[in-house]
Amino acid sequence: MDIMEQIKTTVHSNPIVLFMKGTPDFPQCGFSMRVAEALKSCEVAFAHVDILSQPEIRQNLPRYSNWPTFPQIFINGELIGGCDIVMELHEKGELQKMTRAAVATVTQ
Numbered sequence: 001m002d003i004m005e006q007i008k009t010t011v012h013s014n015p016i017v018l019f020m021k022g023t024p025d026f027p028q029c030g031f032s033m034r035v036a037e038a039l040k041s042c043e044v045a046f047a048h049v050d051i052l053s054q055p056e057i058r059q060n061l062p063r064y065s066n067w068p069t070f071p072q073i074f075i076n077g078e079l080i081g082g083c084d085i086v087m088e089l090h091e092k093g094e095l096q097k098m099t100r101a102a103v104a105t106v107t108q
Contacts, residue, residue, distance in 0.1 A: 003056045007064045012077045015102040016046035019061055020071040023050055031083040032071045038090040039073070042099040075102045 001009070010017055016039070022028030024036040024046075039046050051058035051070055062068050065079045073080045075098055080086060089095040 003060050004064055007057060007061055010047070010049060011064075011074045014047035014074075015076060015106045016044065016099055017074050018046055018048045018071055019051055019057070019073075020048055021050070021052050024048055028052055029070075031069075035071045035073060035083050035086045038086055038095060039099065041090070042096045044099045044103045046099070075099065076105070 018024070018035060018039060020027060020029075020032035020036060022032055024040065027033035027036055036048070049057060051061065058070070061070075061072060065072055065074075067079055067082065069082050071086075072082060073086055080089070080098070086095060089098065
């Protein structure tokens with residue numbers, strides 16, 4: 001499968017997916033850690049992709065999303081953004097609403 005198609009499949013087959021450096025339990029950068037912790041606090045399941053262990057995804061995701069930095073979070077197939085945006089949404093209580101709504105649409 002083409003790498004762009006693989007990214008698209010990952011984004012659209014998971015209601016919430018975080019492309020990050022490391023894993024939620026062992027993040028490899030502070031920004032990835034902050035976003036993973038914000039998502040964990042929402043108490044919803046989310047998929048993750050360790051871009052450090054998948055260099056082809058790391059190289060091509062910015063081209064797919066038109067977003068240059070990591071981490072990147074997608075909810076319902078839509079790019080939400082990186083650390084600053086996610087943290088702002090989290091502080092306003094919006095991240096929890098967005099993630100719970102995304103998970104709810106899958107279980108219906």
